[in-house]
Amino acid sequence: MLEFNLEFERGGFLLQAAARIEAGATGICGPSGCGKSTLLALLAGLLPPRSGTLSFRGQTLVDVAAKKHVPAWQRHFALVFQDGQLFPHLTVQDNLLYGYRRRAAGERRFELQQVLDLLEIGPLVARRPAQLSGGERSRVALGRALLYSPQLLLLDEPLAALDERLKQQILPFLRRVKQETHLPMLYVSHARAEVEYLADRTLWMEGGRLLT
Amino acid sequence: MLSPAEWDALRLSARVALWATLLCLPFGILVGWLLARREFRGKFLVEALVQLPMVLPPVVPGYALLLLLGTQGPIGRWLYESFGITLAFTWKGAVIASAVMAFPLLVQPVRVAFRLIDSRLEQAATTLGATPWNAFLTVALPLALPGVLAGSVLCFSRSLGEFGATMAFVGNIPGETRTLPLAIYSFMNVPDGEGAALRLAGLSIALALFALAASHWLTRRAERQLGYLDHRVPRA
Numbered sequence: 001m002l003e004f005n006l007e008f009e010r011g012g013f014l015l016q017a018a019a020r021i022e023a024g025a026t027g028i029c030g031p032s033g034c035g036k037s038t039l040l041a042l043l044a045g046l047l048p049p050r051s052g053t054l055s056f057r058g059q060t061l062v063d064v065a066a067k068k069h070v071p072a073w074q075r076h077f078a079l080v081f082q083d084g085q086l087f088p089h090l091t092v093q094d095n096l097l098y099g100y101r102r103r104a105a106g107e108r109r110f111e112l113q114q115v116l117d118l119l120e121i122g123p124l125v126a127r128r129p130a131q132l133s134g135g136e137r138s139r140v141a142l143g144r145a146l147l148y149s150p151q152l153l154l155l156d157e158p159l160a161a162l163d164e165r166l167k168q169q170i171l172p173f174l175r176r177v178k179q180e181t182h183l184p185m186l187y188v189s190h191a192r193a194e195v196e197y198l199a200d201r202t203l204w205m206e207g208g209r210l211l212t
Numbered sequence: 213m214l215s216p217a218e219w220d221a222l223r224l225s226a227r228v229a230l231w232a233t234l235l236c237l238p239f240g241i242l243v244g245w246l247l248a249r250r251e252f253r254g255k256f257l258v259e260a261l262v263q264l265p266m267v268l269p270p271v272v273p274g275y276a277l278l279l280l281l282g283t284q285g286p287i288g289r290w291l292y293e294s295f296g297i298t299l300a301f302t303w304k305g306a307v308i309a310s311a312v313m314a315f316p317l318l319v320q321p322v323r324v325a326f327r328l329i330d331s332r333l334e335q336a337a338t339t340l341g342a343t344p345w346n347a348f349l350t351v352a353l354p355l356a357l358p359g360v361l362a363g364s365v366l367c368f369s370r371s372l373g374e375f376g377a378t379m380a381f382v383g384n385i386p387g388e389t390r391t392l393p394l395a396i397y398s399f400m401n402v403p404d405g406e407g408a409a410l411r412l413a414g415l416s417i418a419l420a421l422f423a424l425a426a427s428h429w430l431t432r433r434a435e436r437q438l439g440y441l442d443h444r445v446p447r448a
Contacts, residue, residue: 099340
C-alpha cells in the first residue's frame, strides 16, 4: 500500500528509511531524536527528501530522480502533530471543518456529527483552543484529521503532551478510530506500550534508520 | 476654531496619510513575511533597504524621489508620457514620499508578528488540503493581524508627521502639498503666524496620542479575539 525508500539529510543528521507498509495500523517506535518525526514529515510532504521514492496505492508521490514531488496539500495524508497544532483563532468547530471544507462532497467519508460522537467532543464546538484541556485538544486534533477524510492518517506522538492518566483516557479513542474507520494509520511514538496497544505491527527506528 | 488654511492642512494630511498607509500595506505584509519566514541570498540588502529611510536624513530619500520620479527623472518622465501622471509637486507625490518614510514602521511589527506564529500551524493547514497561499490567508495572516494593525497605525502616524522628504519631493504648496508639519513650518516663518503654528502643533500632538491609543486598543482587541495570547503559552 505505502512504499518508500527515502534519504534525507539536514545539519549532519542522515535519515535512511525504506519499507513497504500494508493497510491497518503500523507503529513506528524509537528513542527521541531517532528521526521518527522527520520520517512522518517526509511522508506528509513537509520536507523534501534528498533522494528516493514514495508511492501510495500504486501512485508515485515522490521520485527525486524524476523530479516528481506531489505537494502536501495534494497527498490527502492528514498529520496529527504532537501538540495538536489547533488554529488558535478558530473555534473548535471551524478547526474540525478546516480540512473537511477542502474536500469535495463526494470524497468525504465522515460527517461532523459522527466525529463529534465518536470522540465525545460535541459540547466543545463553540470553544476556542485556548479553552480546552490537553486531552480535549488531542481529541479535537484527531477529529480535524478524520474529517479531512485522509487516505492515510499520520500520528506524530499525539499523546506526548499528556500526562499518564490522560493518555489512558485518550488511547481507547484512538483504538476506536482505528476499529470504526479502518483508515490506514502510521503511529509514531517513543512509548512502546502505546504503540503495541494500537498497532497491528511495529517497526523500529534508531539513529536515523528504519529497521524492518 | 481653525482657519480655512489650517483646515486644508489637516484634511490634506489625513488624506495623504491614509493613502500612504493603504499603499504600504500589501508591500509591508509581503516584505514582513519574507523577512520573518524566508532565508534568501541578499536578505541583508533587503533589510537594509527597508530600514534606510529611518536612518537617513529625510531630505535624502525626498531628493532621490525627485531625481527618479520628477518630471525629468527616468520613471517620472515615463509615467507622464505613458499615463499622463505627474507626481512631483502634487499630493500624490506627497503620498509616495510619506509611504517611503513610513514603510519601515509598518514592516517591523508585521515581521515580528509573523515570526511569533508557529510555522507548524501553516504546515498543519497544508496537510489538511490548504495550498501555501490558502494557509497564509486563513492561518498566518489572521494570526498576524494584531501586528498588521499596530504597524498600520504607526505607518499612518508617521505619514501625518512626514516633513523632510515631502518638502524635497513635492514642495510646500498650500492646498496641494502643505500638510500639517509643512503648515506649522510655514506659519512659524510668517509674522503673526505663531497662534496658528501653536494650534497645529497642539493638534499634531493630540492626533499622535490618539493614534497610539487606537493602536494599543486595536491590538489588544485583536489579540483577545484571535486567542493569540494563548498561542504563545509555552508547550508542555
